[in-house]
Amino acid sequence: MMAPCSSSSLRLARSSVSSRAGRLVNTKASSVEARKGSKAQDYLIHSIPNNGQWPTGVPPVMGGHTMPSGDVAPESTSTTVGTGGVPMVYEYASEADAVSVVTYAEGAAAAAGLADDIVTAANESIASRGCFTLAVSGGSASNALAGLVGASTDFSKWHIFFADERCVPLDSSASNYKACTASFMEPAGIPATQVYAINPTLDHAGAATDYEAKLKAAVSAGTLDKTDDGSMPSFDYVLLGLGPDGHVASLFPMRAQTAAKSGWVLSIDDSPKPPSWRITLSVPAINASKKVSIWAVGESKAEIVQRALEVQSLPGALPIQLVSPSQGTMRWFLDTASASDLSPETWGDSKLYPRSTIAK
């Protein structure tokens, strides 16, 4: 359906990195063509194998199967994650090439690659439905968005939402809105009427209810897509940062909000990272997006990137591991520093990653 925002004359996007996920590859040489015109200096693309035994997700009761050693694995149950005691499952991506990990030589190149990726998605979306919906994060991800300024796209068709927000005044240094205004929304010329800020006068619960109503109004206006069954919004693009504890948006480890299976926008009144009052998109709302990117750049992210990508945690212990777009794609943007603890050359090794190859 073409949204009410009418389609504009489409200017060409900067060239984008193309997905080579689905197999382990080092695309250093073959990537030269793909990045002509791109600011990206260098990148390697690896993939996470999607050969799981549980295509619909890891069941809450595990074990009882024969392990490669011949022993029968003990049974274990995981149903008490989060204060609500709601079981959470890791879901493999729906398509073999749905998840990719891109490592750039350094942060500036990663920011340029991220900008390319977002602009490509924006121009495709504007061409097909007349506008583009982007949900952004704060922290280092908001700074990286400065790479969008001056890009070849029609910013008048962009609509900016927040994957999470702190319940503080919009001019507070803790406000994700303020950070994104400074880094790209104002310099890029995104119309202020198309920036969906929280109401900072409300408490956490009121702000979440109000923000969900804003999303529903955007769906009714035809700006924001929704899933086929109407149960969730479907952003064209969601950009998530990654905290050292594995949190994304304001979904923190082992919290009820992280386990929530319904609701578009949730409230937090005791965030382990200040400020304590926040709102956040839910896991189902994030996973209903057409494209999700993870921004994790710099040495301080190396440990959590390794844990998130190479260690299967108790579901919910690392919220990032619950991010798995059900219809869309997911891409990690790393630099050599944040990827320094990874061993992607081993990702196809079924003995190292028995979670995806355990015999039945």
Ligand SMILES: O=C1O[C@H](COP(=O)(O)O)[C@@H](O)[C@H](O)[C@H]1O
């Ligand atoms: O509190 C937050 O933290 C995360 C991660 O921030 P980073 O600076 O370590 O990248 C951020 O993605 C989120 O939006 C923010 O509210």
